[in-house]
Amino acid sequence: xxxxLHVELVSADRLLWSGEATSxxxxxxxxxxxILPGHAPVMSVLADGVVEIDTDTKETWxxxxxxxxxxxxxxxxxxxxxxxxxSHDIDLERAKNDLARVKAxxxxxxxxxxxxxxxxxxxxAVEIAS
Amino acid sequence: MATSLREYRAKIKSTQSMKKITRAMxxxxxxxxxxxxxxxxxxxxxxxxxxxxxxxxxxxxxVDHKLLTENPEPKRAAVLVISSDRxxxxxxxxxVLKESERLVEKLHAEGKEVDTYVTGRKAEAxxxxxxxxxxxAWNGFSDRPEYANAREIGDVLTAAFLVDPDDPExxxxxxxxxxxxxxxxxxxSMISQTPEVIxxxxxxxxxxxxxxxxxxxxxxxxxxxxxxxxxDALLPKYVNHxxxxxxxxxxxxxxxxxxxxxxxxxxxxxxxxxxxxxxxxQARQAGITQEISEIVGGANALADATAGSE
Numbered sequence: 549x550x551x552x553l554h555v556e557l558v559s560a561d562r563l564l565w566s567g568e569a570t571s572x573x574x575x576x577x578x579x580x581x582x583i584l585p586g587h588a589p590v591m592s593v594l595a596d597g598v599v600e601i602d603t604d605t606k607e608t609w610x611x612x613x614x615x616x617x618x619x620x621x622x623x624x625x626x627x628x629x630x631x632x633x634x635s636h637d638i639d640l641e642r643a644k645n646d647l648a649r650v651k652a653x654x655x656x657x658x659x660x661x662x663x664x665x666x667x668x669x670x671x672x673a674v675e676i677a678s
Numbered sequence: 679m680a681t682s683l684r685e686y687r688a689k690i691k692s693t694q695s696m697k698k699i700t701r702a703m704x705x706x707x708x709x710x711x712x713x714x715x716x717x718x719x720x721x722x723x724x725x726x727x728x729x730x731x732x733x734x735x736x737x738x739x740x741v742d743h744k745l746l747t748e749n750p751e752p753k754r755a756a757v758l759v760i761s762s763d764r765x766x767x768x769x770x771x772x773x774v775l776k777e778s779e780r781l782v783e784k785l786h787a788e789g790k791e792v793d794t795y796v797t798g799r800k801a802e803a804x805x806x807x808x809x810x811x812x813x814x815a816w817n818g819f820s821d822r823p824e825y826a827n828a829r830e831i832g833d834v835l836t837a838a839f840l841v842d843p844d845d846p847e848x849x850x851x852x853x854x855x856x857x858x859x860x861x862x863x864x865x866x867s868m869i870s871q872t873p874e875v876i877x878x879x880x881x882x883x884x885x886x887x888x889x890x891x892x893x894x895x896x897x898x899x900x901x902x903x904x905x906x907x908x909x910d911a912l913l914p915k916y917v918n919h920x921x922x923x924x925x926x927x928x929x930x931x932x933x934x935x936x937x938x939x940x941x942x943x944x945x946x947x948x949x950x951x952x953x954x955x956x957x958x959x960q961a962r963q964a965g966i967t968q969e970i971s972e973i974v975g976g977a978n979a980l981a982d983a984t985a986g987s988e
Contacts, residue, residue: 556723556727558723558724558727559724559825560721560724560825560828560829560918560919560922561717561720561721561724561824561825561922562720562721562723562724563720563723563724576902576903577902577903577907578902578903581902588900589898589899589900590899590900590901590902591731591734591735591899591900591901591902591908592901592902592903592908593902593903593907593908593911593912615911615915617731617908617911617912617915619727619730619731619734619899621734621899626727626730626731628724628727628728628731628915630825630829630915630918631825631826
């Protein structure tokens, strides 16, 4: 394989994760995108969802990202998110409870839908990681 | 004399307890500055990547965006004043407010209407006391802003900027602003903080503080879904981030100003304690001297009286 990707996962208030990776999977507005070393430069808007990073030491890091943005150039990948959480920082029980509560409230305005999407992304992140 | 001695002792005591309070506030402010600086440092990777992306986009995207377009005839400007929630920080709040007054005057002179937005209770109270309208006020986070605060403010201000005055449906000429200025305090060092005005909208994309490395040429990006949609998503984030930066700077400045003010207060309290102690000692000594001379005088009178009777 031709080298590795240098990945930086950054949220607005801190650097969440940075390191070398062999592949990366993220969800853009158009659908899932997989990045391997040597990928063409691309800038893309991410949907609220999950980012999976496979590192060169055969580890997998998963993060739930909302209002994110992905840029790839010369094997440098940066994922910017206004807020993002690594899977090991997510409180699964709480996310599930919150999701149940929001769904029970039954609002279908934009804000409620966004919250549901965000919580679902978190739960999915934990499920993928485990 | 004895009464005034007691008065001075009471004054010394109350000054001492005041000194304890100001000293504690000084130390708290000092430790919070470190935290605020760490917060600012933690936000730099995001700023760097975001600026890179926006610059690349501006270089290769060749797209216009409303947030970047200057209105040829700006009629209404929004001013966001970032001040503190609490006083006890020397001239911190008044310096910001003075700067914002100057800006408002300048904008009026240019023939623009001014909409005021404020953060921090101090500025809110200032405008309310003068019965000047404030479009929206946020408070409760001046010394430890979170990104969510910046996002909330940014969303409101960007929306106000994006209102289309010519659109008969949503166009509300009362709400559409053509410019957005932010008045905040830049943290230069622990002892120097200066109020500053930046024009946030329409955006002028500035390079990061570090100059791009040599040979750091932007590659030809592909945009997904499209360049304009990427720009749509990125620019509001850029605005929010700049606001977050301003809030962080203001918070660090506020804490530094408070630390300085409290240090001065502590020093003054020490001076007062010293002064009062001296006066109290003098009073005590004067009292003793008086008692001695009374005793001596009394004894002498007694001795004279006995000598006379013999």
